[in-house]
Amino acid sequence: MLNKIKIDYKEGETRMTYKIPELTPEEQALPVSKYYTNYPLHYPNPLYSQLLNIGAMDPADALPVERWLELLTADKYSKVEYGYCMMPEGYGYIANYSVLPGNITPEMRMWYIRWLNIHSKNLPQGCGNIRYKLWNQIDHIDHGLVDGDLKKGIYTLETLDMGRTEKCKAIRSVRHNFDVRDYGVSEEKYQALHDAGAAITACWESFDCPGSHLVLSVTRKCPLGGVETCSREWIGFKAENGRIIRDNETPSFMLCEQYLRDVQVHNTVEQQHLATFLPELYEEYSKFPDDAD
Amino acid sequence: MDSYNNEGEKMIIKNTATITEAEKKLPLAKYYDIPLYSPGPLEQQIIDAGPLDPSFALRPENFLDLIHPTDYQKAEYGYCVFPEDGGGYMAVYTTYPGCTPQMLSWYFRWLNLRSKNMPEDQGNLRYKIWCPPDHWTHSFLNDKDRAGGVYSVESLDLGAGENKCEIVRHAVDPKACGLSEETEKAMKEAGCFVDCAYQTFNFPGSRLCLTVSRMTPNGIMEKISREWFGYKIENNKVVRDYTTEGITEKYMKKLLVHCTVEAQHLSAFLPQLYAEYSGLPDDAD
Numbered sequence: 001m002l003n004k005i006k007i008d009y010k011e012g013e014t015r016m017t018y019k020i021p022e023l024t025p026e027e028q029a030l031p032v033s034k035y036y037t038n039y040p041l042h043y044p045n046p047l048y049s050q051l052l053n054i055g056a057m058d059p060a061d062a063l064p065v066e067r068w069l070e071l072l073t074a075d076k077y078s079k080v081e082y083g084y085c086m087m088p089e090g091y092g093y094i095a096n097y098s099v100l101p102g103n104i105t106p107e108m109r110m111w112y113i114r115w116l117n118i119h120s121k122n123l124p125q126g127c128g129n130i131r132y133k134l135w136n137q138i139d140h141i142d143h144g145l146v147d148g149d150l151k152k153g154i155y156t157l158e159t160l161d162m163g164r165t166e167k168c169k170a171i172r173s174v175r176h177n178f179d180v181r182d183y184g185v186s187e188e189k190y191q192a193l194h195d196a197g198a199a200i201t202a203c204w205e206s207f208d209c210p211g212s213h214l215v216l217s218v219t220r221k222c223p224l225g226g227v228e229t230c231s232r233e234w235i236g237f238k239a240e241n242g243r244i245i246r247d248n249e250t251p252s253f254m255l256c257e258q259y260l261r262d263v264q265v266h267n268t269v270e271q272q273h274l275a276t277f278l279p280e281l282y283e284e285y286s287k288f289p290d291d292a293d
Numbered sequence: 294m295d296s297y298n299n300e301g302e303k304m305i306i307k308n309t310a311t312i313t314e315a316e317k318k319l320p321l322a323k324y325y326d327i328p329l330y331s332p333g334p335l336e337q338q339i340i341d342a343g344p345l346d347p348s349f350a351l352r353p354e355n356f357l358d359l360i361h362p363t364d365y366q367k368a369e370y371g372y373c374v375f376p377e378d379g380g381g382y383m384a385v386y387t388t389y390p391g392c393t394p395q396m397l398s399w400y401f402r403w404l405n406l407r408s409k410n411m412p413e414d415q416g417n418l419r420y421k422i423w424c425p426p427d428h429w430t431h432s433f434l435n436d437k438d439r440a441g442g443v444y445s446v447e448s449l450d451l452g453a454g455e456n457k458c459e460i461v462r463h464a465v466d467p468k469a470c471g472l473s474e475e476t477e478k479a480m481k482e483a484g485c486f487v488d489c490a491y492q493t494f495n496f497p498g499s500r501l502c503l504t505v506s507r508m509t510p511n512g513i514m515e516k517i518s519r520e521w522f523g524y525k526i527e528n529n530k531v532v533r534d535y536t537t538e539g540i541t542e543k544y545m546k547k548l549l550v551h552c553t554v555e556a557q558h559l560s561a562f563l564p565q566l567y568a569e570y571s572g573l574p575d576d577a578d
């Protein structure tokens with residue numbers, strides 16, 4: 001009920017932008033830095049803000065990890081598509097819903113997801129990866145292939161709380177993609193989703209510290225235009241050898257409502273932001289060599 | 294509400310209304326069959342959370358506070374009934390990807406005009422396409438512009454069977470009600486479109502309405518609307534109209550769902566409609 005919500009911003013503040021950290025002079029000299037400075041990073045839009053301010057969702061409305069594959073439908077919504085909570089069993093849950101407008105094509109997204117892992121030729125050492133920083137200027141630091149090999153995973157260095165903690169406290173994570181057909185989705189169902197235009201992303205994340213996050217999302221045509229993504233995170237689980245396994249080493253700082261809310265805000269802000277700069281970035285850089293500055 | 298159910302799926306609202314053979318022959322009729330969807334998942338979650346705490350609502354006497362080129366209120370979406378005086382409140386926030394305030398302004402004039410071969414006594418197809426199960430007709434009372442009032446006939450239950458009601462929309466000039474020249478100038482410079490009116494019905498009562506259309510920081514048009522049920526403008530002041538019947542949370546929720554669905558739907562077809570019709574004569578079929 002909204003009569004229980006905690007309002008933590010003043011009227012008018014929701015349209016505010018975050019204060020962006022300054023790039024180093026070497027980074028500023030890279031032509032791509034204009035996408036860092038020219039696109040302000042905005043707070044979550046009014047609908048997201050209102051839902052965030054309701055607080056944690058009722059765990060009864062969450063998709064429990066043992067039913068995780070029920071997310072994979074071509075045309076259904078859950079009762080709660082946007083929220084977070086600690087589950088009674090002690091693991092964390094995040095549901096995220098986002099829509100990218102129709103001017104953001106699948107080709108643009110695929111291009112960026114590959115391109116951001118490549119370091120440009122004059123990228124200064126020790127400053128992270130500016131191509132990743134564009135996406136969330138506050139929290140993102142570095143992104144790339146582990147040992148240059150996609151099979152070994154994709155590493156990410158970021159904070160997740162929109163600048164509340166110092167960058168030096170960022171935790172490196174490695175994303176391990178997997179095929180849901182190895183985890184119980186039948187070939188028939190997989191093909192039906194594919195034929196209906198629904199794309200599945202499944203991975204689990206490990207960290208420099210102990211802990212695991214299981215992530216599943218389905219991206220499909222939004223009936224109201226554009227492309228929608230329904231995603232879920234189960235904090236405290238990983239995927240291994242065809243089974244979803246509880247990771248009991250997941251630290252307590254990841255298993256609390258504040259952490260879940262922070263991740264939710266982070267995800268919402270970066271998803272909104274991607275839609276702002278990607279068309280211009282794609283138009284300019286997709287025709288350049290991979291290592292263009 | 295039999296035709297509306299958002300539990301667990303992306304529901305296409307069943308259109309229980311039909312159009313005549315003569316209407317089907319009009320080129321515009323192709324817009325009538327575009328699927329109509331129930332509120333999106335974020336909106337539905339807020340609806341499911343129940344009425345807003347009235348302290349987060351914008352009181353009608355402060356309605357001019359909504360007119361701002363950038364700000365948001367604490368709660369941009371929801372409904373409630375004010376405990377102080379029993380008036381109703383509804384806030385709707387919608388984005389319109391691919392649309393501009395100019396397109397919206399064009400449609401809100403154009404839908405009052407009739408095309409040359411539109412059949413008589415069958416309502417106005419230009420209004421019906423906006424929300425097929427509920428909308429019937431829309432016109433300028435003076436056949437010229439909204440200054441003389443705008444007449445419409447609609448229901449709110451997405452075709453579940455309630456009687457359609459007659460509405461007359463009386464234009465309100467925010468400046469006459471106290472909007473500062475400074476704010477008016479800022480709105481113009483920011484390319485915002487403001488639409489303010491109060492409505493009367495074929496039953497006792499009044500409803501004050503205000504809409505601000507503007508571009509979001511992310512370059513998408515957003516429409517911020519409020520309706521205050523049981524209020525009108527008299528001598529440039531907001532007054533409570535205690536003759537207004539039927540102000541309940543259930544009614545305000547129904548109004549919110551209707552307004553959300555029609556706003557989503559307009560957003561879906563307006564760019565194409567504008568591209569096709571805005572360059573044609575006013576009476577094009």
